[in-house]
């Protein structure tokens with residue numbers, strides 16, 4: 001099975017409004033409520049692709065109960081979330097129907113106590129015993145140590161389980177040093193980490209900091225990957241209009257499923273780019289439009305990038 005970790009799970013609301021205007025009252029035309037937080041989105045996409053998937057992390061309060069009920073009713077993901085006393089946060093994506101732009105509002109999440117944290121670590125170690133790969137995703141709730149992803153990466157690697165890391169800021173910086181098999185930053189996260197806005201240079205620098213491979217997501221431009229076997233750029237055939245929230249999570253699901261299935265890097269990237277573009281077409285994060293995915297998959301253009309002549313990776 002594939003394990004996903006969402007320490008800061010969320011009840012994910014998507015509001016569609018005709019036009020988003022500061023200081024105005026908005027009438028919401030469509031509402032979608034989903035089990036969210038990045039790792040749960042990854043899990044839902046993996047399950048839709050037919051992978052046996054287990055989701056852990058924390059859930060609590062009425063929002064946590066609602067999230068768990070939705071997860072069980074609407075997906076084949078196995079719920080291994082650890083209960084917490086505080087309430088799971090809400091994350092809200094407001095989609096402006098006039099422009100297609102999305103505005104994201106994310107609550108901080110419940111405080112996790114030391115005892116809850118210890119319970120989680122026990123659960124995580126048990127689940128690793130049966131995992132083919134693990135994805136560590138998203139922001140941290142208050143109370144969780146900032147080096148958590150480094151610790152979870154080390155535990156997985158000593159259990160022989162490949163790790164994909166998708167987070168930002170200090171948790172990303174520390175997590176990289178523990179040598180995850182793959183990191184998936186977006187362009188902003190990569191620039192904040194490395195201080196360079198040139199994605200290929202930044203991805204190489206992120207790899208020097210410890211990740212075995214780095215796959216950077218570049219919004220409508222697709223992805224680039226820097227690995228021990230080479231570097232590639234993969235682009236969708238066209239820009240897709242819609243809601244990009246969760247596109248990065250679908251990219252992670254594409255890369256992770258490809259890793260577990262033993263696909264080559266170009267095949268993994270094609271899948272990740274087609275799946276994530278198909279997510280832009282879907283109503284909410286954690287979903288993809290199956291027809292768009294099938295249509296785009298053979299059309300993704302993958303090109304090998306030159307190997308740098310200077311020493312380095």
Ligand SMILES: Nc1ncnc2c1ncn2[C@@H]1O[C@H](COP(=O)(O)OP(=O)(O)OP(=O)(O)O)[C@@H](O)[C@H]1O
Pocket residue numbers: 185186187216217218219220221222223236238239240241244245246247248249250251272273274276277280
């Ligand atoms: N408008 C678009 N058209 C086609 N593909 C897109 C578009 N926007 C995003 N994608 C695809 O989705 C992938 C992930 O997008 P992005 O880089 O915005 O991720 P992200 O910021 O991590 O997303 P999130 O945090 O919302 O999950 C891109 O690599 C690309 O393949």
Ligand SMILES: O=P(O)(O)OC[C@@]1(O)O[C@H](CO)[C@@H](O)[C@@H]1O
Pocket residue numbers: 008010012036037038041091104106137138139140245246247248249285
């Ligand atoms: O606050 P985080 O953990 O960074 O991100 C949480 C979140 O905004 O990411 C997803 C999109 O990737 C949303 O579904 C989700 O709620």
